[in-house]
Amino acid sequence: MSDREVARHLERIQAIIADGALAHDVESYISDSWRRCVAEHRLNPSDCREPEVLESALLRERRQRHERLLSLASDEMGSLYQQVAGSGHVVILTDADGCVLDYVGDMALERQTGSAGLLPGALWNERVQGTNGMGTCLMTGKPVTVHHDEHFLVRNTVLTCSAAPIYDPEGDLMAVLDVSSTASVAQQHALSLVGMSAQLIENRVFHCAYRDQYLLHFHSRPEFLNTLGEGVLSFDPAGRVLGATRSALFQLGVDARVTLVGQDIAEVFDMRLADLIDEAARLHHGQPIPLRGVVDGRRFFASLKCPARSGSHTGHNVRAAKIRDAGASELDLEQLNFGDPRMAQAIRQAKKLIDRDVSLLLSGPTGVGKGLFAKALHGYSDRADKPFVTVNCAAIPETLIESELFGYKAGAFTGANRQGSRGKIVLANGGTLFLDEIGDMPLPLQARLLRVLEEREVVPLGADTAIRVDLNIISATHRDLKTLVQCGEFREDLYYRLRGQALILPPLRQRTDKRQLIEYILKLEQAEDRVRLEPEAMHLLLAYAWPGNIRELRNTLRTLIALCEDERISAADLADEFHQETGADDPQCADTGVSEAQNPLASAERAVLLRELESMRWNVAKVARNFRVSRNTLYRKMRRYGIKPPR
Numbered sequence: 153m154s155d156r157e158v159a160r161h162l163e164r165i166q167a168i169i170a171d172g173a174l175a176h177d178v179e180s181y182i183s184d185s186w187r188r189c190v191a192e193h194r195l196n197p198s199d200c201r202e203p204e205v206l207e208s209a210l211l212r213e214r215r216q217r218h219e220r221l222l223s224l225a226s227d228e229m230g231s232l233y234q235q236v237a238g239s240g241h242v243v244i245l246t247d248a249d250g251c252v253l254d255y256v257g258d259m260a261l262e263r264q265t266g267s268a269g270l271l272p273g274a275l276w277n278e279r280v281q282g283t284n285g286m287g288t289c290l291m292t293g294k295p296v297t298v299h300h301d302e303h304f305l306v307r308n309t310v311l312t313c314s315a316a317p318i319y320d321p322e323g324d325l326m327a328v329l330d331v332s333s334t335a336s337v338a339q340q341h342a343l344s345l346v347g348m349s350a351q352l353i354e355n356r357v358f359h360c361a362y363r364d365q366y367l368l369h370f371h372s373r374p375e376f377l378n379t380l381g382e383g384v385l386s387f388d389p390a391g392r393v394l395g396a397t398r399s400a401l402f403q404l405g406v407d408a409r410v411t412l413v414g415q416d417i418a419e420v421f422d423m424r425l426a427d428l429i430d431e432a433a434r435l436h437h438g439q440p441i442p443l444r445g446v447v448d449g450r451r452f453f454a455s456l457k458c459p460a461r462s463g464s465h466t467g468h469n470v471r472a473a474k475i476r477d478a479g480a481s482e483l484d485l486e487q488l489n490f491g492d493p494r495m496a497q498a499i500r501q502a503k504k505l506i507d508r509d510v511s512l513l514l515s516g517p518t519g520v521g522k523g524l525f526a527k528a529l530h531g532y533s534d535r536a537d538k539p540f541v542t543v544n545c546a547a548i549p550e551t552l553i554e555s556e557l558f559g560y561k562a563g564a565f566t567g568a569n570r571q572g573s574r575g576k577i578v579l580a581n582g583g584t585l586f587l588d589e590i591g592d593m594p595l596p597l598q599a600r601l602l603r604v605l606e607e608r609e610v611v612p613l614g615a616d617t618a619i620r621v622d623l624n625i626i627s628a629t630h631r632d633l634k635t636l637v638q639c640g641e642f643r644e645d646l647y648y649r650l651r652g653q654a655l656i657l658p659p660l661r662q663r664t665d666k667r668q669l670i671e672y673i674l675k676l677e678q679a680e681d682r683v684r685l686e687p688e689a690m691h692l693l694l695a696y697a698w699p700g701n702i703r704e705l706r707n708t709l710r711t712l713i714a715l716c717e718d719e720r721i722s723a724a725d726l727a728d729e730f731h732q733e734t735g736a737d738d739p740q741c742a743d744t745g746v747s748e749a750q751n752p753l754a755s756a757e758r759a760v761l762l763r764e765l766e767s768m769r770w771n772v773a774k775v776a777r778n779f780r781v782s783r784n785t786l787y788r789k790m791r792r793y794g795i796k797p798p799r
């Protein structure tokens with residue numbers, strides 16, 4: 153800001169604070185916040201002190217405290233970032249004090265925003281940073297957007313922030329999800345996207361908190377079960393309500409959680425718990441249970457999820473009552489197929505082999521749903537009520553993979569946890585170990601993994617006795633493992649050990665059930681089933697090459713829904729790449745991401761990446777560390793931009 157602009161900024165704030173009549177110039181949450189900044193926080197708009205940042209030990213301690221939230225939010229943050237990426241944004245998660253716990257950054261923007269204080273450990277509550285997206289969202293408990301000169305402190309006016317609250321299962325504000333960018337970048341739909349992502353994270357936290365309890369998913373219309381709009385109630389084996397999601401309160405027309413918590417489920421719906429359980433077992437899998445609200449007799453449709461341990465207690469088959477999680481994170485195997493013959497074959501084979509001690513290798517390009525498939529397969533298997541443990545071989549730094557997988561004994565090395573660690577293989581004992589991005593497993597560890605698979609025992613680091621394990625192994629890769637074997641980058645013996653049977657998931661552009669999938673995901677991404685695709689828009693979506701597959705499809709539809717103003721998505725609403733010759737059937741075109749190359753921001757990112765990779769002599773792990781992204785993400789970007797290491 154120039155001196156003149158600064159002076160004008162100060163004058164405007166003073167005028168609006170002094171004269172309530174002028175306050176219509178800005179939203180009331182902005183003028184209220186400015187008042188707090190002056191009267192309560194005693195801040196000066198031109199204060200240019202460095203932002204407060206916690207020391208690394210304190211930040212580590214906070215991150216540990218919020219470990220579960222961080223792991224539940226990480227996918228959603230990545231996904232949100234992909235939707236706003238390319239236009240210079242960072243996605244940030246803060247705790248209830250406004251401390252930045254995690255962020256996914258736009259490489260080109262990182263330096264600029266870093267200087268604005270958008271760093272892990274930085275405090276963004278209003279007391280320290282004045283009016284800003286995260287701090288003002290924490291104060292109001294509501295989603296807010298704060299545009300550049302709506303920030304109180306001059307030094308923050310370079311930013312535009314959209315932030316939404318995340319509430320814990322007790323209804324207390326636990327975190328804020330925020331998208332920030334430099335002010336010149338338009339962010340019209342960011343608030344809707346942030347709001348939806350925050351809601352998804354909140355739902356995940358709820359499910360995680362009550363995973364050992366009964367969960368009743370319900371909506372007044374059956375097709376909205378398993379979408380963001382469904383309500384979820386958790387209750388104990390006596391039928392007493394323990395918790396309710398925000399959508400549940402909305403669906404039931406209840407203002408506060410306390411009204412519901414402690415009530416018997418039969419006081420909320422016209423059915424006792426025992427009858428609900430019988431009904432879930434009696435109905436055909438996937439068929440919703442019809443219910444009525446006790447207070448107003450409104451009709452609802454529901455599905456019941458029983459705690460894993462309840463199988464013997466209630467005497468009914470838990471698998472029959474298993475339902476899908478909102479956001480498709482726990483789809484049933486059959487729900488992954490909408491008629492495509494290759495998907496149908498993969499599902500058929502997987503079902504036959506999963507309980508036969510055959511290792512399955514899922515292959516297919518990024519975003520086709522390998523992770524979802526593995527999880528659904530575990531849910532189908534005899535081990536469904538045992539752990540499903542994912543190891544992302546590309547996302548764990550090489551130095552940590554060994555302890556992460558095999559665990560370590562107490563005091564095995566300096567810096568190790570005092571109690572030792574069990575390692576993911578032991579954690580998966582009895583259940584399924586999912587080795588994602590197995591093609592990125594470092595060679596020395598491949599030998600150790602092979603030994604575990606052959607001998608079915610693990611020796612944790614620093615220990616001398618082995619622990620016996622019994623598990624199903626599913627691995628996945630987007631890389632051609634056979635070629636890696638030929639280049640000496642992957643052990644042949646491990647390849648054959650993991651590939652008991654290879655299951656190939658087709659790229660989206662080749663699926664024959666694309667239309668059904670698009671329609672399904674359009675519903676999945678809406679709280680209300682209002683938004684429709686016009687035929688021409690559907691035609692363009694069907695013709696597009698989808699280099700990012702279902703992940704890209706979900707992100708695209710989510711963005712279109714958020715932007716949609718009249719409940720119809722027309723061809724004109726689609727971005728330029730959908731109107732170009734897509735070469736949908738030309739795999740070459742899809743794999744190199746031709747449309748990316750025409751986007752100036754994408755080509756700038758490509759150039760930055762290439763320069764960094766060259767200067768680091770193509771050490772992908774190092775470059776990923778420098779950019780604070782996972783190797784997985786970096787590989788994805790390289791593939792998207794057609795960047796290949798020199799031979």
Ligand SMILES: Nc1ncnc2c1ncn2[C@@H]1O[C@H](COP(=O)(O)OP(=O)(O)OP(=O)(O)O)[C@@H](O)[C@H]1O
Pocket residue numbers: 479480481487488516517518519520521522523524525628629630673702703706
């Ligand atoms: N059938 C489906 N219905 C709804 N969403 C789906 C479906 N299949 C995949 N998705 C969504 O697409 C995204 C990508 O899925 P997933 O992570 O399983 O793909 P992947 O092939 O493992 O990708 P990568 O190789 O990049 O890890 C996720 O958000 C997932 O929820």
